[in-house]
Amino acid sequence: MTLTGDLLIGAAQVPATAGTMKALNPATGEYLEPEFAFGGVAEVDRALRLADEAFDSYSHTGLAERAAFLDLVADKLEAVKDELAARTSLETGLPAAQFEGETLRTAANFRKFATVVRQGRFLQAAVDPAQPSRQPAPRLDHRLQKVALGPVVIFGASNFPISYSVAGGDTASALAAGCPVVLKAHNAHPGSSEIQGRAIQQAVAEAGLHEGVFSLIRGAGNEIGEALVDHPLVRAVTFTGSEGGGMALYRRAQQRPDPIPVFTEMTSVNPTFVLPAALAARGAEIGAGLAQRAQYNVGQACLKPAVLLAVDGPGFAELRDAARAEVEKAAARTMLTPGIHDAYTGNVRRMQDSGAIRIGAGQAPIHAWDGQSLLYEVTGEQLLSQPALREEVFGPSVLLVRLTGLEQLQEAARVFRGQLSATVHAEVSDHAVAVQLLPILERRTGRIVFNAFSIPQEATSASVHTGPFPATSDSRFTSVGMSAIERFLRPVTYQNFPDELLPEPLREANPLHLWRLVDGELTRD
Known part of the structure; x- marks a missing residue:
């Protein structure tokens, strides 16, 4: 083409x-042909x-x-x-x-949306047939479907x-x-x-x-x-x-x-909560896995696991060391645009100014817009007192939060704004703690991940990418x-319509054989 x-x-x-532009190759600094209108x-x-x-x-x-x-x-x-x-x-x-x-x-x-369309369930077709003999007043025929905005x-x-x-x-x-x-x-x-x-x-x-x-x-x-x-x-x-x-x-x-x-x-930092038994049993595995995923796409992903919170205890040092090892072997890579790179470096400075201590760094940048992988650590008290530490840093950085106990873990969970995702790592013996944590997270995110990582995400009928403000509007x-x-849909009711004027999904014979709610019962009849 x-x-x-x-x-x-x-x-x-x-x-x-209204003028033209050329694309920029951020890896070389060269402009690419042709000019774009x-x-x-x-x-x-x-x-x-x-x-x-x-x-x-x-x-x-x-x-x-x-x-x-x-x-x-x-x-x-x-x-x-x-x-x-x-x-x-x-x-x-x-x-x-x-x-x-x-x-x-x-x-x-x-192709998945093509299947959704063929199945027709997105229309949410509903039929409430007329009840002319109903007392004290008859009911007219009502039929509903969703239509495009x-x-x-x-x-x-x-x-x-x-x-x-x-x-x-x-x-x-x-x-x-x-x-x-x-x-x-x-x-x-x-x-x-x-x-x-x-x-x-x-x-x-x-x-x-x-x-x-x-x-x-x-x-x-x-x-x-x-x-x-x-x-x-x-x-x-x-x-x-x-x-x-x-x-x-x-x-x-x-x-x-x-x-x-x-x-x-x-915006989202997708906080990861590591509960005590999981930390003791799998601290190194979790630390390495999170650091790897935080570097995906040079950290330029809305689901990047950016903040990890755990109570200081058995397994925390191993988690920190494993995360540091992953970060330190990472090569600096070109970020998507000069503007994104500049925002990343500015946000890293903001973290440092808010008290974050650098405990690991990847290979030094070679090119002007390379993003260097970085690992920082703060205490629970710092996270609670410094809102800037809870803000997104779009790029390959990770923040570890060292908590004093389970009470502070819950307190920290409550101070986060709306998130696209939140993750919990737990063993069976942690489940009592998880039961207390989950309602806090449900109020703050649209997706809770258990014993996995926030990225990647599947696009399925059961997956969502949403959350309370400011994750989404x-x-x-x-x-x-x-x-x-x-x-992109809104409901329309068709009341007392002749059958031939109804949209096909709502006609009496159900010619498309769609699942419909008929008088309160789900049926294809």
Whole structure:
């Protein structure tokens, strides 16, 4: 595929109207060809008007047709796997093999959503038949299903340039729900974004769908983002990134004449709690495993286990030594962007200024934007008194917290803000302590991991990627897992309708053979 750098608005390739940019290879400092187009307010309006034109037809596609389209997107992504991985590697400094795997997982996610669509359970179809002889008053026929919200704006993320970007889970779940997508590509990986965008664009055309089902735009500064959130045709926004960026979009969306939901995934330190018997039995294993996972993607993962808490006692020294050994043998590796690197070094200084003591360091940086692996330690008293120690450090650092006892462990658990995940390592003899800890964690996270690590995460029907603020802006919804589709749906009741005018999933004969709640009973009859 020849990269043109154009915006992809519907079926069209649109040249620059507001300047251009080149991608940066952070490993070499070199800029990459070609130049990529920036658009402005006019391009935002064009893309969203097309999306709005597409909505009525796309949101009413049959389940089989929509599922086939999602499978086709997966086919297109797999077809460009090698090219996509090679370009993404150039734009990130990370190995191409990593992105081959990320492409395959992303394609698999589209196929999983195709299955969700075929099954139709996401519609949550319910039928309460008429009861004309009911006393003291008859009941009219009521039938309910979920319908798509409307055009959705998705902001691509920087840390996973495929699975959280143009073809990521937000796009897959929005398209599965029946929502056209306008994707704001992240400027850190424009070539990778174009390859993914063209794959989706081709699938839209081959499936015979309205061209407005998908558009990809790019812009400089805040103007393009503000124009997207402000546009009156947008019905929802998703964002993965910093708390500051996410909350700016969220607040702006609430100030519209017609406020819309903004589903953000923002910040998390994913605390790991090691209970005493587990510490004594497996301290070294846990310390080494956590340090290894904290360095995944050069620590640039929202699920990085960043903070480990344990009561000082048998096994703590072994845990510390094993974590230190893993950190010290780690090579410094290129971070995704100069801005992320600078933020990492600044946040490390913040930790040190708050009293964290460096007890281990990986190999020294060689290139300008290399991230050095670091290991710090603080006491429980320091963690409790210094809020900055509980803030995310996006990069390959780990903080060990040495606690004085189980009472302080519970106290420490209570001071964390909302998290995407929390982990507990425990032996059977620790279960009484775990029973007391778990309610504290349930209030603060959307996923609790037991005797494993917070990363990696599977995208399944039972998995979520959410948590109370500031992990996300709405902990009722997830951005990972099959239930992510629920963000883009709303309920509609059809009351006293003739059967031929009802949506197919609600008709009396149940022609799609869906599971439905009929008069309170789950059935396919």
